[in-house]
Every structure is written in structure tokens, then in C-alpha cells.
Amino acid sequence: MNIGELAKRTGLTPSRIRFYERIGLLTQVERLPNGYRSYPPEAVTALGLIATAQAAGFSLDELRTLLPSDLAEWDHAPLVEALHQKVQDIENIQEKLAESKAQLLEVLGEIEAKPEDMDCATNARRVLARFGLMRTKE
Amino acid sequence: MNIGELAKRTGLTPSRIRFYERIGLLTQVERLPNGYRSYPPEAVTALGLIATAQAAGFSLDELRTLLPSDLAEWDHAPLVEALHQKVQDIENIQEKLAESKAQLLEVLGEIEAKPEDMDCATNARRVLARFGLMRTKE
DNA sequence: GTTGACCTTAAACTTAACGTTAAGGTTATA
DNA sequence: TATAACCTTAACGTTAAGTTTAAGGTCAAC
Secondary structure, three states: OOHHHHHHHHOOOHHHHHHHHHOOOOOOOEEOOOOOEEOOOHHHHHHHHHHHHHHOOOOHHHHHHHOOOOHHHOOHHHHHHHHHHHHHHHHHHHHHHHHHHHHHHHHHHHHHOOOOOOOHHHHHHHHHHHOOOOOOOO | OOHHHHHHHHOOOHHHHHHHHHOOOOOOOEEOOOOOEEOOOHHHHHHHHHHHHHHOOOOHHHHHHHOOOOHHHOOHHHHHHHHHHHHHHHHHHHHHHHHHHHHHHHHHHHHHOOOOOOOHHHHHHHHHHHOOOOOOOO
């Protein structure tokens, strides 16, 4: 599979895939005699995993240090530890997200609890004041 | 309260607070006769909320357009919609995170299930191949 | 009355995560 | 055989969200 095909299958752009290779996230891609990059089917899964991890809050830099390039030198203990750490990280992010979500829902609840007889501006003031968002007057 | 004090209380840097003002996130701060910025106590809460919203995934640009400088012109519907969208976004991320976590735990499980008689490198290969993480050989 | 901690501005610099462009080689197809 | 649709590299551009620097003015203390 060449890069255009891989791009299509992963939804990433070719430039982005080349970029990942440039920063060492993807190692030595096979080359055809003409210089074209040739990817195995698993590349799709690998890129999918990278995308997911990124969405989960991992930086490309983190990912690079996490994915060992040489499997033969792969050292059991550090990776297991890294994985455990990542699970912990994910749990921390999950907690933060839950808080953020709760806060957003609280704001939404406040806004929707607008008394029938109150106009929007007043309600805005009430809600924002409730959350310390009121700006200092001009 | 001047900027150093506000910085201390919010945990932000003065440069960051000035930056927020520059991009229009904080409007006309009061100035003392000597030109120093002077903040009311609510500024602490406001900055805290900005930080929270940022952590919730709002960009500074989004925040600026969402937080109108003139409360009288505050438009109810778009803000409510934006908030709902953010909740949805958070839920999507949460789902992906849960998947990522499950996947990591699965990897960990696989690693720990290494047959007694298999060496580490082979086990690594076995596990990573199992998850499509195998890199193309050199 | 000067030292040090604080404040001011404008502008340049940084980092992450890409994207774009230029200049060219390759491959499929009509 | 030509032409579109691929691919290559290298280098420069972009956006977000700041930080740093340079060149000063102000304030509290000793």
C-alpha cells in the first residue's frame, strides 16, 4: 500500500503521515525501487492507534518515547511500567473530563432555570455572576 | 489588586494575564494613575473559570466569542448550543478514552500472560503484533 | 538616595502539530 | 505519447498559546 492509499484508509493526509515519520513516530517505512513508501496493512491500525491516543490527550512526543523502535531491545519492565502509568494518566484525564462536564452541565442547568419573567440579559448576569464570570464594568 | 498579586492567586503568570487581555479575553482593566493594572477580586474567579473552560477543551478564541463584553447583548441560544456541543465533545472523548484504557489493559494482560518458556523479545512481538503495533522491520 | 522588587510596552522568540510550496520523478490510462 | 494523478525531498509558512527580552518607569525600604 502506498501513502495515498494509507491516507485514504486512515483519514489522515499524506503530509501528516510523512510528518509522523519525520519526527520518528513511524520508523523506517519500506521503500519500493522507485522510492515510494510501501506500507503493510497493519499501518492502518497503528495510525488509528496513534490518532486515538492523541485524542486521548497524548502528545506525539509522548507517543514516540512510548513506542519502542527496536523490538529486540525491548525491555519488559519499563514498558509495563509505562503502560501502567498511561492507564493512570487516562484515569486522571477521565476525572478532569468528568469535572468539566459536570461544571458545564451545571451552567446549562442554571441557564435553563431562568425564571419565566426574567429577561435574557438579567438571566445572563445571574448565571455568569453565579460562576464568577461577570466582567468588570466598562 | 495589581497583576502580580492576581498572578499569585490564580497560579497564572503575569505575562499570561496580559496576553489574555491583549487577545480580548479580558476587557478594559482599570488602571491606577501610575499606569499599573488594578483588578477587582472577581478577576480571580473569572480567570479560574477561563482556566477551567480551557481544560474542558474550549480554545481561547471560542471563549472570547462566547463571553460577550456587553452582557446586555448576550445571546442566549448560541451559548447554550455551544455548551451542549462541548458536553457532547467531552462525552466522545470519554468514550475514546475508555476504549484506549481498555486496550492498554488488554495489552498489559497479554504481556503478563507470557508463557513461561517464551523469551521477552518473542513475547513482545507476539503482543504487539496482536495489536497491530508491530513496526515494519529494518 | 539608591537598591531591589514591582510594573509598563512592543516585539521577538518558542513549541506543538501540522500544512504548503517548489521543483521534480513515476505510473496508469486514453 | 501525452497527460493526469500519483509520488519524492527540502524548506518555508501557520496557528495557538504563550514566554522572553529590551528598555524603561515606580515604589518601599534602608
